[in-house]
Amino acid sequence: MNDLFAIATGIMFALGVFQLLRRDMIKVSMGFYILFTGINFFLLAVGVFDGNQPAYVAPKDDGQAPVYLNDAGELTGRILDEDTGEVAQPSDPLVQALILTAIVISFGSYALLLGMINILSRRFSTIDSDKMDNLKA
Amino acid sequence: MDIVLINIVPFVLALLMVFPITRQLLGRNGLTWLTSGAMAVLFFWLLIFIPQVADKNVISHTYTWNADLGLSLTWYVDGLSLMFALIVTGVGSVVFFYAGYYMDDVTQLAKFYGFLLAFAGSMLALVLAGNVFMLFIAWEGTSVMSFLLIGFKGDKDEEARTSASRALIITGGGGLALFVGLMLLGVAVNVVNGVDLFAESGFQLETILQADVKSHSWYQGFTFLILLGAFTKSAQFPFHFWLPGAMTAPSPASAYLHSATMVKAGVYLLFRLYPTLGKTNYWESWLLFIGLTTMFIGALFAIRKRDLKGLLAYSTVSKLGAIIAMLGLPDSIGLKAAAIGILAHALYKATFFLLAGTIEHATGTRNLDQLGGLRRHLPVSFYTAVLVGLSMAGFPPLLGFVAKETLLEAMLPEHGLTLLPIIVVTSASVLTVLAAFLFVWDVFVSRADQQYPHFHAPHNGIHIGPALLAVMSLLTGIFIAPLLESIVGSAIGKDIKLYLIPSNLNPLENHAFGLSLLVLFAGPALFVVRRYWLNMPWFNLPTGINLYKAFIDIIEWIGDQLLRSQNGKLRYYLAVIMGVVSVLMLIGGAQNIHGLSIDITANKAIDSVKIMTILLAIGSTAASIFLRRHLLAALSLGIAGYAIGGLFLLEPAPDVALVQFLVETLATVLIILMIARISMRQRREVMNVLWDGSDDTHFGVLRDAAIAVIIGMSVGIFALAAVDDRQARIETLEQVEQDVIDEGVILPEIVRPIAMWHLENTYKETEATDVVAAILADFRGTDTLLEISVFSLAALGVMTLLAVPKGREILIGKNVRDVMQSMAQSQEIERQQSSGNKLDTSQMQQIRTKTFPLPEKPDQYGAYGDEHSISRLSTPLTRMTATVVLPFALLISIAHVLYGGTAPGDGFTAGVVSGLAIAVWYVIFGYYETKGRLWWLRPGRLISIGLVIALGNAVLGMIFSEGFLNIMKLDVHNPPAGLHFVSTIVFDFAIYLTVFGGVTAIMEAIAHPGEEAL
Incomplete structure (x- = not known):
């Protein structure tokens, strides 16, 4: 399954890079946002394990929590399905934490980017990047 | 240790010069006495070392700088170092004293002293350096200070700037060659000594001096590079031209750097490495050839110069050539001659430069044709000039005589x-005598009736320095031969005898003495008949400066050609960069794709749902490319975001999914608001050319698509490889675990994925059951701390970007009533102008200070807004909803913070939830009403309070717990409402405040009326 996320990462990067190269500055900002998403996909892909439960661990067996610490303090998963023998397994918490902060930060960067585009549009009275050629003095 | 102190003193003083308080406290005299006094103290301090080094002892001191890189600072003092250090401090003291009377402006003086002191420090470090790194750094330091001093008047004088950069390019370029040469030398020394290639010892002077590298196969290579460095620094042909150019420096700097010390750095280096590199055919032929050529050319150019300092500069070039040539002699007599030459030249040439400075200072010119008869005006300078002129010409009993005797004898x-050498040296010496005569005669004696309308008599103190140096030339010649013998003797490591009166006075038997006499007669004779030959039109020899200019021209031409390929449009640069990256990826990555397997089988029922969601995300992202209208594109991106949120939910990762949904909502609102701020005309313009390049072709789309596909494929393959690797590791891990179970070995902690550790220890360490929240607020707390800082910086960035409408005052962060006042004033101005009233500045000012009546209640503020501010969504129903939503949002946020450890949601989601409520307010009530009603909401303050709490919590962890951000627990029995009193709650609260503040800042920045609205 993780392979699918890896491929999705690639596709997202392709879409993002293409948007990045547009002359419409608003589309460029969208390109950045797509790249951020692509990176989140990548983080998700390299998670260590494919869990079937949220990363919540009950301190002890309360008879309900699918994942708990047994008396010896070991991580224990309840058997979910007697027929298939499927055991509860938490999803990788570390990549989730990384993605969570990444999402918030990418929002901040996105806002900054949009602010810049706003300024550019005021200064050049266009948002066509091909018409902003003041770089060449 | 003493030696380190001596080296540091000039730097400390240079630092003092930076502060204006120094010159205000000390004044001109104070500065002069402080600097020259300090240099004099250093001089006498160094004199104390003479007895020690005269016995061929070496004083060294090592200070370890960076042990891991094998870098250290080593000071190394032997006779040679000491001789140069004495020149640096001795001449330095005189020059500093002189400069106090030479510089008119005390601010300029302090700056000048600062540069000179930093130079003196670098030069001392250069001659006292005990390893090649320190030597190189000091070498470059002197080049840089020389650059600054040559360009000292560069703010007014263009020539000064050109000369300065020319000097820096030449000496700096040589410095690079030198660095490579020294590195190769160090490696070669290590090879010869049979130690590790980059061992520190090979770069220590002590080891280098004892190593035998002459038969090493690299010998010619590194020797050439080192010679290149030395030749450029010491202004040898064909690099000599920078030195005459350097005469744009103030005269004291010329005296100090460009005659006495810095230009001798190359000489010092060759002298220093003579035991290691010298006495081979390669060495001797280079040094003799270059040295003698320089000597002759310099002397020839000197006598043709009518610029006082130009004459001196070329004669310096000539003398430097002589010294270099002497170092190329097989016999140690050459070393003796070189050492004496260095000393004698430092004394008389520095004096000459100082005199030139006095003359220019007094008359305002240094053109020999406009000078003359100054004997009457500057008598002290005249006698000084006569004395040092005799020394330069080499008359007994001055030091110059001794120097010339030894030179001739050596050759x-x-x-x-x-x-050939003796012929060259003799004729160059004759020309030198001529130059000395020209200087003294043309300036002081000839045209006795020359008038100076702008004559400005200098302060008497200006004469002390040159006179002192001139007397030193005399005294050292006569009296202190023993002292000189010990200095020079220890410098070359041999006992020597200096004589003032040759033992054999028969010119036919003592050839050196004979030639010396010849020179002393031929020089004056040529001088007497100079009008018959000196001004004859000579052909101009091609000099190095032409080569240099051609070189610079070529570089500029290449630059021009490169500039043609620049079109100034950013996205083409981006395309080129990414195109190159994609080509590199194709080349480099293609070989590595093997053994990659792709496995997308849907094992579980949920997997097919995941696949569908991913497809939805990708599809709507792709739609954002094809949709022409911005609003639709933004909405389709929003759909993609929600799909990804759904994916997180399926993962299952409820915390992430929650944040993703909230942030996606906020981001979509954000982009729609942002788009609304950009005028419809501008947006139409780009919508219409979605697929068109600016050259009306569609080639660009294909190119971009190719780049995008290649990069996407490469990233995808990279991700696949990473996943594969991860999978392989997990399998290994399982294998190891199996082995452990089979054999009963304890599994080392490190082999396990860190995520496992997090899962098992979250509750024990933090009393939280939500592992993700625990990682955020505790395990990786420092990370989170930095991340909220970054987020708040981004938010503040948006605020500052949008806060300043062009040419108007800053609106954000101000009281809303002030903003409305300013708005009302602007509207008044606009109204008057549109009704044909021409307003002048004072009338405008009047309106600007006028107070307009404002509505009392915030509910009525909306009337002051414009069409951007008043929302069409403002209906009683929506207003009601928004009013109710805000307190609920705040409550939900608090709940998220308090129960972050046991349920989905944490500081981040809390901040975004509250922020969303504020966004709703801005959309429904508009800027003014929101600001008026929520006057207590100050985003900047929220951010700073949040960051302070976060930092305070972290620091408290250091005090009361085990370290920065370490968790603190409060033991409460039967906590109310299932709360856990741990410090992570405080941290989560800080995150909440920061994120809330950040989002509010962004929203306020977007919602406030922009320039067009005004």
């Missing part, structure tokens, strides 16, 4: 040379 064919 005699008796030492295995051909006749």
Whole structure:
């Protein structure tokens, strides 16, 4: 399954890079946002394990929590399905934490980017990047 | 240790010069006495070392700088270092004293002293350096200070700037060659000594001096590079031209850097490495050839110069050539001659430069044709000039005589040379005598009736320095031969005898003495008949400066050609960069794709749902490319975001999914608001050219698509490889675990994925059951701390970007009533102008200070807004909803913070939830009403309070717990409402405040009326 996320990462990067190269500055900002998403996909892909439960661990067996610490303090998963023998397994918490902060930060960067585009549009009275050629003095 | 102190003093003083308080406290005299006094103290301090080094002891001191890189600072003092250090401090003291009377402006003086002191420090470090790194750094330091001093008047004088950069390019370029040469030398020394290639010892002077590298196969290579460095620094042909150019420096700097010390750095280096590199055919032929050529050319150019300092500069070039040539002699007599030459030249040439400075200072010119008869005006300078002129010409009993005797003696064919060197040296010496005569005669004696309308008599103190140096030339010649013998003797490591009166006075038997007499007669004779030959039109020899100019021209031409390929449009640069990256990826990555397997089988029922969601995300992202209208594109991106949120939910990762949904909502609102701020005309313009390049072709789309596909594929393959690797590791891990179970070995902690550790220890360490929240607020707390800082910086960035409408005052962060006042004033101005009233500045000012009546209640503020501010969504129903939503949002946020450890949601989601409520307010009530009603909401303050709490919590962790951000627990029995009193709650609260503040800042920045609205 993780392979699918890896491929999705690639596709997202392709879409993002293409948007990045547009002359419409608003589309460029969208390109950045797509790249951020692509990176989140990548983080998700390299998670260590494919869990079937949220990363919540009950301190002890309360008879309900699918994942708990047994008396010896070991991580224990309840058997979910007697027929298939499927055991509860938490999803990788570390990549989730990384993605969570990444999402918030990418929002901040996105806002900054949009602010810049706003300024550019005021200064050049266009948002066509091909018409902003003041770089060449 | 003493030696380190001596080296540091000039730097400390240079630092003092930076502060204006120094010159305000000390004044001109104070500065002069402080600097020259300090240099004099250093001089006498160094004198104390003479007895020690005269016994061929070496004083060294090592200070370890960076042990891991094998870098250290080593000071190394032997006779040679000491001789140069004495020149640096001795001449330095005189020059500093002189400069106090030379510089008119005390601010300029302090700056000048600062540069000179930093130079003196670098030069001392250069001659006292005990390893090649320190030597190189000091070497470059002197080049840089020389650059600054040559360009000292560069703010007004363009020539000063050109000369300065020319000097820096030449000496700096040589410095690079030198660095490579020294590195190779160090490696070669290590090879010869049979130690590790980059061992520190090979770069220590002590080891280098004892190593035998002459037979090493790299010998010619590194020797050439080192010679290149030395030749450029010491202004040898064909690099000599920078030195005459350097005469744009103030005269004291010329005296100090460009005659006495810095230009001798190359000489010092060759002298220093003579035991290691010298006495080979390669060395001797280079040094003799370059040295003698320089000597002759310099002397020839000197006498043709009518610029006072130009004459001196070329004669310096000539003398430097002589010294270099002497170092190329096989016999140690050359070393003796070189050492004496260095000393004598430092004394008389520095004096000459100082005199030139006095003359220019007094008359305002240094053109020999406009000078003359100054004997009457500057008598002290005249006598000084006569004295040092005699020394330069080499008359007994001055030091110059001793120097010339030893020079001639060293060059005699008796030492295995051909006749050519002695002929060159003799004729160059004759020309030097002529130059000395020209200087003294043309300035002081000839045209006795020359009038100076702008004559400005200098302060008497200006004469003290040059006179002192001139007397030193005399005294050292006569009296202190023993002292000189010990200095020079220890410098070359041999006992020597200096004589003032040659033992054999028969010119036919003592050839050196004979030639010396010849020179002393031929010089004046040529001088007397100069009008018959000196001004004859000579052909101009091509000099190095032409080469240099051609070189610079070529570089500029290449630059121009490169500039043609620049079109100034950013996205083409981006395309080129990414195109190159994609080509590199194709080349480099293609070989590595093997053994990658792709496995997308849907094992579980949920997997097919995941696949569908991913497809939805990708599809709507792709739609954002094809949709022409911005609003639709933004909405389709929003759909993609929600799909990804759904994916997180399926993962299952409820915390992430929650944040993703909230942030996606906020981001979509954000982009729609942002788009609304950009005028419809501008947006139409780009919508219409979605697929068109600016050159009306569609080639660009294909190119971009190719780049995008290649990069996407490469990233995808990279991700696949990473996943594969991860999978392989997990399998290994399982294998190891199996082995452990089979054999009963304890599994090392490190082999396990860190995520496992997090899962098992979250509750034990933090009393939280939500592992993700625990990682955020505790395990990786420092990370989170930095991340909220970054987020708040981004938010503040948006605020500052949008806060300043062009040409108007800053609106954000101000009281809303002030903003409305300013708005009302602007509207008044606009109204008057549109009704044909021409307003002048004072009338405008009047309106600007006028107070307009404002509505009392915030509910009525909306009337002051414009069409951007008043929302069409403002209906009683929506207003009601928004009013109710806000307190609920705040409550939900608090709940998220308090129960972050046991349920989905944490500081981040809390901040975004509250922020969303504020966004709703801005959309429904508009800027003014929101600001008026929520006056207590100050985003900047929220951010700072949040960051302070976060930092305070972290620091408290250091005090009361085990370290920065370490968790603190409060033991409460039967906590109310299932709360856990741990410090992570405080941290989560800080995150909440920061994120809330950040989002509010962004929203306020977007919602406030922009320039067009005004």
